[in-house]
Amino acid sequence: MSTHSLTKASLRAEGLPRRRAVNRAMELVAWLAAALGVAILGVVVWSVARRGAGALNLDLLTKTPSVAFSLTPVKQGLANAFAGSLVIVGIATLMALPVGILVAIYLNEFARPSVRTAVSLTLDVLNGVPAIVIGIFVYGLLVLGHGQSGFAGSFALACIMLPLVARSTMEVLTLVPMSLREASLALGVPRWRTTLSIVLPQTIGGIVTGTVLAVARVAGETAPLLFVSSLAGTSLSWDPHHALQTVPVAIFELSESADPADHTRAWAAALVLLIFILFSSLGARWLATRTTRRLSTSR
Amino acid sequence: MSSTEIAPDSTRRPFTGRRVRFGDVSLQAVAGTAAAAATFLVFLIAYKVVRGAQPAIGKYGLAFVTRVAWDPVKNVYGAGSFLFGTALTSLLALAIAAPLAIGIALFLTELAPRRLRAPVTALIETLAAIPSVVIGLWGILVLGPILRDHVEPALHSALGFIPLFGSPSSTGSSIFTAIVVLTIMILPIVASISRELFLGVPRDLKEGALALGTTRWEMVRGVMFPYARGGIAAALILGLGRAVGEAIAVTQVIGGGLGIQLNLFATGDTLASKIASSYQGAQSNIQIASLVYLGLILLVFSLIMNVSAQVIVRRVARRQGVGLNRGGLG
Numbered sequence: 001m002s003t004h005s006l007t008k009a010s011l012r013a014e015g016l017p018r019r020r021a022v023n024r025a026m027e028l029v030a031w032l033a034a035a036l037g038v039a040i041l042g043v044v045v046w047s048v049a050r051r052g053a054g055a056l057n058l059d060l061l062t063k064t065p066s067v068a069f070s071l072t073p074v075k076q077g078l079a080n081a082f083a084g085s086l087v088i089v090g091i092a093t094l095m096a097l098p099v100g101i102l103v104a105i106y107l108n109e110f111a112r113p114s115v116r117t118a119v120s121l122t123l124d125v126l127n128g129v130p131a132i133v134i135g136i137f138v139y140g141l142l143v144l145g146h147g148q149s150g151f152a153g154s155f156a157l158a159c160i161m162l163p164l165v166a167r168s169t170m171e172v173l174t175l176v177p178m179s180l181r182e183a184s185l186a187l188g189v190p191r192w193r194t195t196l197s198i199v200l201p202q203t204i205g206g207i208v209t210g211t212v213l214a215v216a217r218v219a220g221e222t223a224p225l226l227f228v229s230s231l232a233g234t235s236l237s238w239d240p241h242h243a244l245q246t247v248p249v250a251i252f253e254l255s256e257s258a259d260p261a262d263h264t265r266a267w268a269a270a271l272v273l274l275i276f277i278l279f280s281s282l283g284a285r286w287l288a289t290r291t292t293r294r295l296s297t298s299r
Numbered sequence: 300m301s302s303t304e305i306a307p308d309s310t311r312r313p314f315t316g317r318r319v320r321f322g323d324v325s326l327q328a329v330a331g332t333a334a335a336a337a338t339f340l341v342f343l344i345a346y347k348v349v350r351g352a353q354p355a356i357g358k359y360g361l362a363f364v365t366r367v368a369w370d371p372v373k374n375v376y377g378a379g380s381f382l383f384g385t386a387l388t389s390l391l392a393l394a395i396a397a398p399l400a401i402g403i404a405l406f407l408t409e410l411a412p413r414r415l416r417a418p419v420t421a422l423i424e425t426l427a428a429i430p431s432v433v434i435g436l437w438g439i440l441v442l443g444p445i446l447r448d449h450v451e452p453a454l455h456s457a458l459g460f461i462p463l464f465g466s467p468s469s470t471g472s473s474i475f476t477a478i479v480v481l482t483i484m485i486l487p488i489v490a491s492i493s494r495e496l497f498l499g500v501p502r503d504l505k506e507g508a509l510a511l512g513t514t515r516w517e518m519v520r521g522v523m524f525p526y527a528r529g530g531i532a533a534a535l536i537l538g539l540g541r542a543v544g545e546a547i548a549v550t551q552v553i554g555g556g557l558g559i560q561l562n563l564f565a566t567g568d569t570l571a572s573k574i575a576s577s578y579q580g581a582q583s584n585i586q587i588a589s590l591v592y593l594g595l596i597l598l599v600f601s602l603i604m605n606v607s608a609q610v611i612v613r614r615v616a617r618r619q620g621v622g623l624n625r626g627g628l629g
Contacts, residue, residue, distance in 0.1 A: 023514035030410055033402030034419060037490065040483055041426045047441050048433060099333045106330035121609055122338045128537075128605035129344060129598065130544025132571050136578075136594040137344045140351045159344075162337060192326035220430025222547040223571075227578050248432045248547075255436045255551055263440060270433045281428045285421065 052271030055264040065234045080236050084244030088150050092157035100165030108173040109195050127163035131223035134159050139227040150240030153229030157218040168210025172203040175295040205291030212284040216277045222248040351591035376589035383559045385569040389542035392481035400486050404493035427487035435551030438480040443471025451564050465562030472554030475563040480548050485538035492534035496527040533611040540604040546571035570597045
């Protein structure tokens with residue numbers, strides 16, 4: 001089919017100026033599309049930076065929001081949201097990381113090909129479940145009857161992290177040369193010891209990359225937390241047994257507010273979130289290229 | 300390096316017989332349990348969502364899916380309006396994003412000067428990393444007013460005879476704003492998958508076409524598109540899935556409206572945005588169950604789209620022997 005359209009195209013040599021013009025136009029369209037993509041990023045980042053930078057100060061990170069109509073001096077921070085995000089994302093990472101690595105080890109080192117295909121398809125499906133549905137699921141599983149909690153929020157985020165961590169670990173496990181495993185096994189080292197102390201250490205860089213990317217992804221997730229950890233007070237709390245405020249949920253609530261002062265704080269919080277995500281993605285990308293290069297040259 | 304760590308250990312305690320088997324079996328068991336748990340999680344999600352929707356399924360049945368109503372006072376609920384909103388926003392967003400994303404991918408693989416390729420690729424992927432709540436914040440406070448004041452009146456006066464371009468919105472919150480926001484969100488996803496597909500097109504095919512005298516665009520149309528066709532279909536399905544499932548950014552900009560109308564500048568709601576905006580304030584159990592029913596419809600859609608995209612990706616990968624490691628969404 002491709003050869004058919006090709007011969008037709010190349011035989012039509014008489015229309016050369018027109019074909020050249022079409023080619024030019026299409027190249028221009030591609031250039032413009034790329035420029036538009038970069039411009040959108042620039043505009044969004046610039047909007048957040050310009051509006052957020054003014055309100056970005058230490059108070060944002062260290063002080064809690066003022067209670068409406070309170071007589072105490074005005075405190076205009078979001079310290080509770082930053083603390084809550086740290087706790088919830090931290091616990092989610094502790095939940096998802098070991099399970100994700102074990103899933104990857106099982107699929108890459110032990111599972112039969114048919115099992116491997118089936119389970120990795122399931123992981124892709126889990127990855128594709130909309131975040132809002134994860135929120136409904138955790139609400140029904142943990143919140144209904146028990147109330148909102150930071151733990152429930154962590155579990156929701158862990159559901160999103162799990163396929164990401166498992167997939168990135170699998171990718172780097174497949175890069176570890178088979179000869180390394182064979183050498184270890186030939187020396188009489190059992191399979192479990194080969195996996196844990198020969199194969200796994202080679203993949204640390206890749207696992208760290210995958211984890212950082214997963215953390216960067218869930219740090220900005222709002223939808224799963226909306227029903228499971230959002231009814232939090234304005235005081236600073238580190239206790240995951242109760243609902244904790246988080247940065248994305250705070251941005252979401254402030255963005256729906258009618259008060260421009262709330263918008264300013266939303267921009268500032270968005271700027272902090274964006275800086276965190278951009279730096280961790282760039283760091284992870286740098287680490288990934290390093291790991292991949294090392295593993296592919298050692299092959 | 301690692302082998303020197305092993306050597307003294309293994310001379311001290313030789314791995315023989317039962318110890319070896321025990322270690323192997325227990326690692327396999329622990330890792331297998333983790334894999335089983337991950338698989339179980341997917342089924343648990345489906346089960347919990349079905350159970351949560353049960354009261355609404357029992358009361359309204361399948362008629363719920365198409366009924367255009369959401370009335371907490373009379374307790375009459377239906378998904379029709381939100382299904383329409385979801386289809387309208389995500390399909391139009393995909394229609395705008397698809398050619399742009401393929402253009403970006405072609406730029407990155409065929410046109411860009413070598414020095415520009417890595418940085419522009421990184422920038423496009425950075426766009427995908429921006430959280431939806433930040434895009435939504437930008438959408439409601441920056442993009443919405445611009446669209447309301449400049450773009451919507453212009454489109455209305457030029458193309459007002461088409462029902463899609465009705466009278467402009469008053470607040471900046473509209474289906475149109477949601478479409479633009481969704482376009483921005485799926486653009487980098489489709490672009491980076493397409494880029495990987497185009498990188499996988501064999502060089503000799505492309506050079507063969509150029510040697511026959513085709514222009515670069517004819518080579519793209521005659522060789523690269525047919526070669527990557529299946530993968531591009533999968534990329535578009537994954538982008539559509541992302542648009543259908545996006546809740547937060549859409550909730551922020553779509554304004555919340557009921558009914559089926561073609562005017563893009565009116566407010567609306569999608570399945571996901573309706574859940575996000577009303578779950579917290581839901582009063583009666585039947586209203587909560589109806590919202591979970593919306594979630595169930597969303598889950599079924601996302602399952603269908605993801606599985607079909609993955610099946611296509613796997614078939615393409617097997618046929619061409621290239622690894623498409625970027626499965627799933629996001």
